[in-house]
Amino acid sequence: MAANFWTSSHCKQLLDPEDVELVPAADRERGIMPEEFRLVKIHMSFHIWRLAQQVKVRQRVIATAVTYFRRVYTRKSMSEYDPRLVAPTCLYLASKVEESTVQARLLVFYIKKMCGSDDKYRFEIKDILEMEMKLLEALDYYLVVFHPYRPLLQLLQDAGITDLTQFAWGLVNDTYKMDLILIYPPYMIALACIYIASALKDKDTTSWFEELRVDMNIVKNISMEILDFYDTYKIDPQRGLPDDKISPVLNKLPAKS
Amino acid sequence: MGDGRAGGANRPAWLQQYELVGKIGEGTYGLVFLARLKPAHPAPGRRGPPIAIKKFKQSKEGDGVSPTAIREIMLLREINHENVVKLVNVHINHADMSLYLAFDYAEHDLYEIIRHHREKLNAPINPYTVKSLLWQLLNGLNYLHSNWIIHRDLKPSNILVMGEGEEHGIIKIADFGLARIYQAPLKALCDNGVVVTIWYRAPELLLGAKHYTSAVDMWAVGCIFAELLTLKPLFQGVEAKNTPNPFQLDQLDKIFKVLGHPTVEKWPTLANLPWWQNDQQHIQGHKYENPGLHNIVHLPQKSPAFDLLSKMLEYDPRKRITAAQALEHEYFRMDPLPGRNALLPSQPGEKIVQYPVRPVDTTTDFEGTTSLQPTQAPSGNAAQGQSVSRSMPRQMPQQPMVGMPRVAAGTNMAAFNAASQAGIAGLNPGNIPMQRGAGGQSHPHQLRRKADQGMMQNPGYPQQKRRF
Numbered sequence A: 001m002a003a004n005f006w007t008s009s010h011c012k013q014l015l016d017p018e019d020v021e022l023v024p025a026a027d028r029e030r031g032i033m034p035e036e037f038r039l040v041k042i043h044m045s046f047h048i049w050r051l052a053q054q055v056k057v058r059q060r061v062i063a064t065a066v067t068y069f070r071r072v073y074t075r076k077s078m079s080e081y082d083p084r085l086v087a088p089t090c091l092y093l094a095s096k097v098e099e100s101t102v103q104a105r106l107l108v109f110y111i112k113k114m115c116g117s118d119d120k121y122r123f124e125i126k127d128i129l130e131m132e133m134k135l136l137e138a139l140d141y142y143l144v145v146f147h148p149y150r151p152l153l154q155l156l157q158d159a160g161i162t163d164l165t166q167f168a169w170g171l172v173n174d175t176y177k178m179d180l181i182l183i184y185p186p187y188m189i190a191l192a193c194i195y196i197a198s199a200l201k202d203k204d205t206t207s208w209f210e211e212l213r214v215d216m217n218i219v220k221n222i223s224m225e226i227l228d229f230y231d232t233y234k235i236d237p238q239r240g241l242p243d244d245k246i247s248p249v250l251n252k253l254p255a256k257s
Numbered sequence B: 001m002g003d004g005r006a007g008g009a010n011r012p013a014w015l016q017q018y019e020l021v022g023k024i025g026e027g028t029y030g031l032v033f034l035a036r037l038k039p040a041h042p043a044p045g046r047r048g049p050p051i052a053i054k055k056f057k058q059s060k061e062g063d064g065v066s067p068t069a070i071r072e073i074m075l076l077r078e079i080n081h082e083n084v085v086k087l088v089n090v091h092i093n094h095a096d097m098s099l100y101l102a103f104d105y106a107e108h109d110l111y112e113i114i115r116h117h118r119e120k121l122n123a124p125i126n127p128y129t130v131k132s133l134l135w136q137l138l139n140g141l142n143y144l145h146s147n148w149i150i151h152r153d154l155k156p157s158n159i160l161v162m163g164e165g166e167e168h169g170i171i172k173i174a175d176f177g178l179a180r181i182y183q184a185p186l187k188a189l190c191d192n193g194v195v196v197t198i199w200y201r202a203p204e205l206l207l208g209a210k211h212y213t214s215a216v217d218m219w220a221v222g223c224i225f226a227e228l229l230t231l232k233p234l235f236q237g238v239e240a241k242n243t244p245n246p247f248q249l250d251q252l253d254k255i256f257k258v259l260g261h262p263t264v265e266k267w268p269t270l271a272n273l274p275w276w277q278n279d280q281q282h283i284q285g286h287k288y289e290n291p292g293l294h295n296i297v298h299l300p301q302k303s304p305a306f307d308l309l310s311k312m313l314e315y316d317p318r319k320r321i322t323a324a325q326a327l328e329h330e331y332f333r334m335d336p337l338p339g340r341n342a343l344l345p346s347q348p349g350e351k352i353v354q355y356p357v358r359p360v361d362t363t364t365d366f367e368g369t370t371s372l373q374p375t376q377a378p379s380g381n382a383a384q385g386q387s388v389s390r391s392m393p394r395q396m397p398q399q400p401m402v403g404m405p406r407v408a409a410g411t412n413m414a415a416f417n418a419a420s421q422a423g424i425a426g427l428n429p430g431n432i433p434m435q436r437g438a439g440g441q442s443h444p445h446q447l448r449r450k451a452d453q454g455m456m457q458n459p460g461y462p463q464q465k466r467r468f
């Protein structure tokens, strides 16, 4: 449970990649393609991350929020659950779960500040509070999420390469632009980040990996996915996706009621 | 899980699966109701299992679902143990933004059991029952602690005991509103603006310790153990209200009177505790010479029961006995051995104690509105209901009470695909399979070719000592 990933709800809810990438029927009907579905999720992960910088919460809260966000869209459509509202609400809920509550009015304030010109991102406190309940329902009330950060630090220590911490940590942060957290155990994601980091920084970790007795094929697959992702999206870490790429997709969603 | 959509007249559809019996409790967060799950195939005389439904109101400050409710849901959704209350469902009423937690109903709790012995029977709880209750409490707590959960609000009213049925006499630890996962050290209660009963609060907290450990729960268990033996709260301090800090002089004084003064020799970190340092003349001033715990609990100082109790009430949290150690204590290996049904008579032929059933206020509905006329009492419980003419129960308005009929069997409503409670976390905090040996073949350097393409490293690396 709480400290044991293997008996946790998180572990039981891990999905196959195909299920995660599936565009919800209602969104498909609106012409949203798998690639566009992915773009919205990347874009909104940035949105959550930027909002979190404003309200100043720990990395863990952001990670939990993004996990909620991605999990919601394995069950609900973007047409029904507006991602522009779901994203800040995920941050709101995650902040409560991770014991660092952010007030709804503060979120509303910073959203206005960040996206003032774009009406479609603006919501009232009431909208967030209503969505919070719908989120709880959509998440089936499973709120405990495990992240790669803790195993990452332990593994780096174990491997004696703590000088890679900052680099590998950044890689882990970036994995939340993908759906990996819904698919793989967090410590496998951590291992993949260590694998990449040690490759790029010329650290020989071969024998250390061999001794771990984990399935190296999975570690390598995750690593390839991460590198492919960098390859494909070459995203500006501060600004996220360019507006002309994301707006046409979001415009396919129903207008705010 | 609950579908909050309205099923006509603003009533959520999920409501129809229950038959409301009435209100059984009231707290700061909201109300607790007793309901019955409607049987799948209704027939005259057939009744569904009883369910306790805890309603959380939307917080007044306009900040959505209360963090208490979130904590309770988050933890209870993950855990599964015979001695922990079972969350069977969660429901939402979107119309008034309220949240409902549905639990297996427990007819008794330690508060009422102790009170019954003190006020009605004038007789101690039999040793078999005390030992079984304590053992099960420790068993549930050991499960929580091995899963890195601290309860933080253990007291008799939060420890439920199942009524008649297949789980008769089984303890269920309840009320996880203050519980925490402690992968990281926990902040002190006052930082969260929380107030809990001081009687069961550990001395390190009373002295301003900044961080929590599971030892605070063991202190509370010690207090409860003593209370089961004597029927009186062990340390009944008078709470200093309106103090911004957790310092409670009277509570400390009550503890010192019974256990003697703590000393830096026996409790080295005592010197670092803020209130020990600051409040010299008050706390360090009086000296109580004769610790008299054994006189209060009427146990020989050499008895295993006394030995266990004093290990639970050890001042130094680091020396205090853990739940796992306590379960191994000699006390539990001697006659009478602890049993699964704590409420059985200790000897064959001995009269079974009939504990009163929970009073139910049948005039209050799920909205918390009170009707003038009592709603119809569920059939067949009149006799028992009448016998429940006890003095005013806690937190209950003066209203007609109707007793709950004895229930047939525990519910088997498997609303969650709850995990079998197999694995309890071992000492591998990351839960990483670490067997060494053969394994991976290929070399990470193969990845180099992909190397220096646009990384988008987030500058989110934490400062030193940051907790994750």
Ligand SMILES: Nc1ncnc2c1ncn2[C@@H]1O[C@H](COP(=O)(O)OP(=O)(O)O)[C@@H](O)[C@H]1O
Binding pocket: B024, B025, B026, B027, B028, B029, B032, B052, B054, B085, B103, B104, B105, B106, B107, B109, B157, B158, B160, B174, B175, B176, B177
């Ligand atoms: N599962 C249950 N079965 C029977 N009574 C319950 C149950 N859960 C709670 N209660 C009753 O409601 C009271 C309040 O519930 P609790 O969860 O302790 O909330 P609070 O945070 O207000 O103390 C309990 O002390 C008990 O009397």
Ligand SMILES: [Mg+2]
Binding pocket: B157, B158, B175
């Ligand atoms: Mg309580």
